[in-house]
Amino acid sequence: xxxxxxxxxxxxxxxxxxxxxxxxxxxxxxxxxxxxxxxxxxxxxxxxxxxxxxxxxxxxxxxxxxxxxxxxxxxxxxxxxxxxxxxxxxxxxxxxxxxxxxxxxxxxxxxxxxxxxxxxxxxxxxxxxxxxxxxxxxxxxxxxxxxxxxxxxxxxxxxxxxxxxxxxxxxxxxxxxxxxxxxxxxxxxxxxxxxxxxxxxxxxxxxxxxxxxxxxx
Numbered sequence: 494x495x496x497x498x499x500x501x502x503x504x505x506x507x508x509x510x511x512x513x514x515x516x517x518x519x520x521x522x523x524x525x526x527x528x529x530x531x532x533x534x535x536x537x538x539x540x541x542x543x544x545x546x547x548x549x550x551x552x553x554x555x556x557x558x559x560x561x562x563x564x565x566x567x568x569x570x571x572x573x574x575x576x577x578x579x580x581x582x583x584x585x586x587x588x589x590x591x592x593x594x595x596x597x598x599x600x601x602x603x604x605x606x607x608x609x610x611x612x613x614x615x616x617x618x619x620x621x622x623x624x625x626x627x628x629x630x631x632x633x634x635x636x637x638x639x640x641x642x643x644x645x646x647x648x649x650x651x652x653x654x655x656x657x658x659x660x661x662x663x664x665x666x667x668x669x670x671x672x673x674x675x676x677x678x679x680x681x682x683x684x685x686x687x688x689x690x691x692x693x694x695x696x697x698x699x700x701x702x703x704x705x706x707x708x709x710x
Contacts, residue, residue, distance in 0.1 A: 494558040496696065497521040497593075499544065499584060502529040505599055505650075505685060506563035510537070512689035513561075516697075523553055544580040547587045554591035559696055560584075563599045568626055577629035582636060589642060595699075596645045597692060602652045602681070603627025604634055605673045605707060613652065613673070634705060646701045648692055651683035651709035662686035666708040670701075674709035683709045 496513055500506040501522030507530065513520050520537045522530060527539035542553050544564055554560055562584050566576035581598070588596045603614030603623070613619060614627040634647055652673055661684050667674050668691070673681040683691075691708040695701060 494696070495519045495521070495556060497523060497554050497557045497560045498563065499523045499542070499550070499560065500563035500565060500599075501539065502526065503563055503565055505565070505688065508685040508689040509561055509563060509599075509692055512686070512693045516693060518693075521553065521557065523550070544583050544587075547583045547590070550584060550587035551590035554587060554593055557591065557593050559595035559597070560588050560591075560593055561597045561599070561692065561696070565626070568622060574625040574629045577626065578633060581629075581633045585637070585640065585643070585645075594644050595696070596643050597696060598633075598637065598645065598647045599688075599692070600634055600647045600649050600705065601627040601630035602649050602654070602673065602707070604631035604705075605649055605652070606671050607673065638703075641703075644699070644702050646695055646699070646703075647705040648688075648695070649705060649707040650688055651707065652681035654683050654685060654688060660684065660686070662690065663710070664690055666691050666710060668700075668706050668708045670704065670706055672707075674707060676710050681709045 496518050498510045501510050502524040514534050522539045523542040527541050540553050542550050566573045605613050607613050666687050675681050
């Protein structure tokens with residue numbers, strides 16, 4: 494397929510981009526500073542784009558079979574909530590303008606339910622530094638749920654998904670819809686490499702059209 498990855502130079506975006514290339518897809522990577530990627534590939538084109546510029550992004554997405562958005566304004570950005578809630582709908586609209594039907598969005602684990610009606614992000618021990626970004630991903634999911642035009646999927650990572658849990662591609666995982674997946678030790682863990690496996694598997698063999706899903710070991 495021809496696949497565009499928005500946020501291609503980020504921690505998650507770069508892993509997804511690499512998985513796509515390893516499976517012989519043709520990839521357009523989009524980032525504000527594409528030169529930060531640090532490697533080249535014959536099936537990869539990197540382009541500069543600003544998600545706040547909807548028409549620009551739509552132009553970059555034309556001709557793609559699918560779009561994967563790993564957009565994240567940055568966990569240290571003090572305005573992360575507002576920036577995400579503005580940028581994510583711009584991406585959604587740009588995908589439509591470009592005539593692309595398939596959109597996969599990387600959200601957050603914060604909206605997963607740890608008990609009926611209780612989401613992770615609302616718990617008192619939820620890390621403060623991730624709260625605004627996770628709340629934005631949670632609130633954007635409610636916007637995405639109202640979209641009946643796109644064949645969208647939102648992927649929520651495992652609760653523990655950071656550089657310390659990564660560096661290894663097992664190629665296996667278990668999925669759920671709205672509750673975290675826990676292992677025998679009661680942990681919800683997935684490396685960024687296997688996050689990319691789960692996302693590209695969903696791209697190649699869709700199982701969650703107009704749904705959110707999550708995965709962990």
